[in-house]
Amino acid sequence: MSDYLVIDNLTKIYPTPKGDAVIVKDFNLRIKKGEFVCLIGHSGCGKSTVLSMVTGLNEITGGGIILAGKELVGPGPDRGIVFQSPCLLPWMTAFENVMLGVDQVFFTADKAERKQIAEYYLSVVGLADSMHKKPAELSQGMRQRVGIARAFALSPKMLLLDEPFGMLDSLTRMELQQVLIELWRRDKKTALMVTHDVDEALFLADRIVCMTNGPEAEVGEILEVHFPRPRDRKAVLEHPDYYKLREHLIAFLEERAHKKLPKTKIDLPKSSPPQNPNGSAHRKALNVLLNHA
């Protein structure tokens, strides 16, 4: 199958008073139709920046993104997005929140059909009984279920998920991973998900893209995950390759992700946090060094 999403030399630069801050540089990635790809890396490495450029909410400095043969310009409902926080409008019920998108995308369908679509997806994510509640009456996990239902209900070309389960407790997280993967399998959507949870990535993804640390983050390594589908959590955990892959990923995150940092980091003043490989303090210090050079 041909490439469905093509990210070509994607670059993001924020101009700062101390010169340009290059967050992402020449990021290349190709995703096939129906593939589930996870983007993994330390927090702040730029993986969310890449995703937000695909959503169109963040402007692209250089390079381009092509989805289904068309270059992406700006945001649009052809990409279903699940944000880290559910981003529901609090004055609307769960149902109305989903309907807001459905009305927008299926404006040619009649009211009853649109209602059916919203109700269908809300039921599938397990909210059949509480779809007419306001977000404030729902638990964090239930709110994120609404977020997932909203993204799928748009019948988007692809799904973009930005650490969708990052704010949930581990039990709820596993439940929602199950909800997500079942919906994904049913609708055969192409998905790109940002996460920093190694186990989550291994359970969901066909491929895991490891990003190097910023600044100038890029693809460090791509890992194929061959666990048979449909996946069962127990089977995945018991698979002979599971721990090998997991070790490999963790080793990457622990050591190789930093390989791009220039040697000057040793010369950093002692006051800067030493084990903060990607924090803003580090980046700042780096900028200072680069500007003095």
Added chain:
Amino acid sequence: MKSFKLDWLVLPLIGAGIVLLLWQISSATWAKELPSPLKTWETSKPYIVEPFAKRGEMDQGILRFTWYSLILVAKGYALALLIGTPLGFFLGLSKTFTKIFDPIIQVLRPVSPLAWLPLGLVLFMGAGKNASELGALFTIAICAMWPTVLNTAVGVRAIPQDYLNVAKVLKLSRTKTLFKVLIPAALPYMFTGFRLSLGIAWLVIVAAEMLTGRPGVGGFLWQEYNSLIYEHIILCIITIGVVGFVLDRLMSLAESKFKTA
């Protein structure tokens, strides 16, 4: 202090009692022209027990006067909201718009109603006998709209990026974004502005009526001052205070309804 049964009633009564006592002492000692509480009650009685009586243009029951004032306030207040809310939205949405108009707003905002009224009268001089009403409406609207303008602007600026992203991702039209996202999100702030604006509109009415001599609580107050019936000044002051209090309470109720939504 420990709370006891009926303290909600007894304690405010003690406060009112202290003020009454000070009033009584003042009228008996250093302010001889000030009518005593009892005298005030006796002279005001016909206006209170027959609140809707109409004995002449400037001799009517106190609630009838209040009603006239409320109608004028309602008109001016509606005008203030009609102009103030969109203005607040533009200020909240556009940085350029803010840069253009914020300084002039900050300059006009502290101007007293007493200063605006003559200008209002001049503006509508051509309107003949309606001039005083239009001038009063202009004054109420221009004085009362600022809290609505500023609070709406703050409310619009405080809308979380998350909500705006939802609108962007779904490609909602401008109208849909306005009615489905911006207005509901800014509504709690807007209501705070509406409540403060109503308070100011009620403050302005007295000044407007005094200067134009229109029938109403303020007009009555000024006329009775000129007629040396000082008891009625006090009657008017109490009426204005009570009505203002009730209006504020009603707005608070409406506000809290929208805040939970």
